[in-house]
Amino acid sequence: MGQRISSLTEGFGNQLTKKILFTLGFLALYRIGVHVPIPGVNTEALSEFFKSQGGNLLGMFNMFSGGAAARFSIFALGVMPYISASIIVQLLTVIVPHLEALSKEGDAGRKKITQYTRYGTIVIALVQGYMIARTVASSNTGAVPFVTDPSTTWAILTAISLTAGTAFVMWLGEQITDRGVGNGISLIIFCGIVAGLPSVIANTYTKFNKSEMELAQIAILVAVILLITAGVVFMEQAARQIPIQYAKRQVGNRVYGGQTSHLPIRINTAGVIPPIFASSLLQIPITIGQFAKTGWVANVINGVLIPGGWLYNLVYLAMIIFFSYFYTSIQFKPDDIAENLKKHGGFVPGIRPGARTSEFLGRVINRLTLTGALYLSAICLIPSIITDSFNVQFYFGGTSLLIIVGTALETFRQIDAHRQSLRYEAFMKSTNIRSRGSRR
Numbered sequence: 001m002g003q004r005i006s007s008l009t010e011g012f013g014n015q016l017t018k019k020i021l022f023t024l025g026f027l028a029l030y031r032i033g034v035h036v037p038i039p040g041v042n043t044e045a046l047s048e049f050f051k052s053q054g055g056n057l058l059g060m061f062n063m064f065s066g067g068a069a070a071r072f073s074i075f076a077l078g079v080m081p082y083i084s085a086s087i088i089v090q091l092l093t094v095i096v097p098h099l100e101a102l103s104k105e106g107d108a109g110r111k112k113i114t115q116y117t118r119y120g121t122i123v124i125a126l127v128q129g130y131m132i133a134r135t136v137a138s139s140n141t142g143a144v145p146f147v148t149d150p151s152t153t154w155a156i157l158t159a160i161s162l163t164a165g166t167a168f169v170m171w172l173g174e175q176i177t178d179r180g181v182g183n184g185i186s187l188i189i190f191c192g193i194v195a196g197l198p199s200v201i202a203n204t205y206t207k208f209n210k211s212e213m214e215l216a217q218i219a220i221l222v223a224v225i226l227l228i229t230a231g232v233v234f235m236e237q238a239a240r241q242i243p244i245q246y247a248k249r250q251v252g253n254r255v256y257g258g259q260t261s262h263l264p265i266r267i268n269t270a271g272v273i274p275p276i277f278a279s280s281l282l283q284i285p286i287t288i289g290q291f292a293k294t295g296w297v298a299n300v301i302n303g304v305l306i307p308g309g310w311l312y313n314l315v316y317l318a319m320i321i322f323f324s325y326f327y328t329s330i331q332f333k334p335d336d337i338a339e340n341l342k343k344h345g346g347f348v349p350g351i352r353p354g355a356r357t358s359e360f361l362g363r364v365i366n367r368l369t370l371t372g373a374l375y376l377s378a379i380c381l382i383p384s385i386i387t388d389s390f391n392v393q394f395y396f397g398g399t400s401l402l403i404i405v406g407t408a409l410e411t412f413r414q415i416d417a418h419r420q421s422l423r424y425e426a427f428m429k430s431t432n433i434r435s436r437g438s439r440r
Contacts, residue, residue: 016181016418023180026172027191033075033165034068034195038158040148041072046136049146063400066192072136074165077125078192079185082170085120087273089113094330121170122163129162130155181418182411190407193400228382232405235375239264240368242361247345261346263337265364268372270327272406275380275399277327278319282312317377324373325366334361376402 037043050062050070062069065078093099093113102109137150147154169188176184204221207213242263338358347353351360379401 016415019179019181019418020415023176023182023187026176026180026184027187030075030169030172030188030191031066031195033168034066034073034192035071036073036075038072038074038076038161040154041136042146042148043071046070046072046146049139063196064189064192066195068192074161075169076132077128077162077166079166079169079173079188081125081128081166082117082121082173082185083276084124085117089117089120091330118170122167125163125166126159129159129166132162133158182407182414186403186407186410189403193404228379228401229405232379232401233409235267235372236402236405236409238268239266240364242364243349244341244346245349247347265332265368266372267368268375269332269365269369270324270372270376272399272402273327274320274323274373274376275402277323278316278380279399282316282319313381316380320377320380321370321373324369324376328365328369332365334358334365337361 047070061080064080065076068075068078089099093103099113099116102112105112133155137147137155139146170185173184173188176182176187204213204218208215208218242265244261244263246259246261335358338354338361341347341357342353348357348360351357380399
């Protein structure tokens with residue numbers, strides 16, 4: 001009997017191992033595709049150009065694509081079109097009645113919304129691919145052109161190739177989510193960000209050898225990184241536990257209810273969406289100013305919106321706070337929660353069900369959202385502070401750190417959930433074996 005139970009446990013453990021290996025294999029396949037360039041592009045000249053664009057939208061775009069944009073590979077667009085389409089569809093769900101009705105239809109409705117998201121991804125990828133192709137074809141760094149044959153045919157073929165690459169990356173993410181461990185899209189972004197860390201470490205070591213940085217500065221930098229990471233882990237897991245009491249009710253001869261539960265509300269309800277929105281919108285005029293180079297528009301933008309300047313940081317903080325409240329209001333609806341609690345006989349102790357519960361939840365959410373927005377603002381300001389203090393590129397801050405920590409925590413949670421479910425299934429199988437043996 002013991003051998004049968006141990007064999008079942010090993011079999012379920014092999015399933016988890018296969019899921020992890022499947023995830024790692026598909027992530028490795030993604031990293032291989034990052035190094036496959038589009039034909040007709042001078043990748044060396046383009047890579048040097050992207051290295052000088054770390055402070056604008058191109059630098060952020062290259063970071064999220066794992067360096068694929070600088071190489072102008074078939075995965076240059078990465079998952080950014082999919083993220084844009086997902087956010088647009090999610091916002092339209094609140095506005096368009098048809099999409100709102102689909103979101104309430106369960107799995108069938110969610111599958112339909114996912115299909116719309118895929119269509120939107122293809123459209124956005126085609127538009128972005130063509131715009132990037134035309135921009136690269138018309139740009140150069142002096143005597144060396146980026147493209148050997150900057151024709152319209154090349155731009156169209158490049159847009160199609162980039163769209164196909166985005167569709168393949170989207171498929172990889174969906175396969176990881178369905179058959180692997182963790183959220184596939186988040187893991188692909190995570191993989192792209194982490195891939196840039198070795199070069200940052202190498203640059204820091206080079207500066208240390210050239211005496212541009214002292215050992216004490218590196219030690220302080222490492223200590224700051226560890227403290228910031230620990231703080232982000234703490235804040236990402238922090239939540240307000242609102243007690244929920246369910247009234248007893250009798251149905252026939254049975255009594256239901258009477259239990260006490262909790263409604264967890266995270267401090268950072270909006271997640272990484274506010275920094276991404278704020279960074280994208282704020283970097284657009286900076287990128288325009290850098291491409292324009294001359295003229296009154298470029299002079300105004302380059303003279304006012306200086307990355308790391310006080311006005312830039314002030315606008316950045318204001319936009320993060322605005323998008324935190326905006327996205328939380330879409331995700332978390334106190335009226336619906338209060339209505340659902342009332343239908344199931346639940347109530348917050350000391351608060352009347354219905355409108356009073358909705359008002360109470362609204363006040364709690366507003367306070368937590370303000371705390372979460374200030375926390376996001378502080379994390380997003382760290383890169384500029386560290387860069388100015390240590391003169392080194394700082395990856396552990398802003399949206400990159402939030403994505404790394406959030407994705408790692410979510411992946412470990414799913415692995416632990418798989419382990420718990422496998423133990424439960426092994427226990428149920430052993431119970432069935434024991435019951436058959438007792439019958440014999």
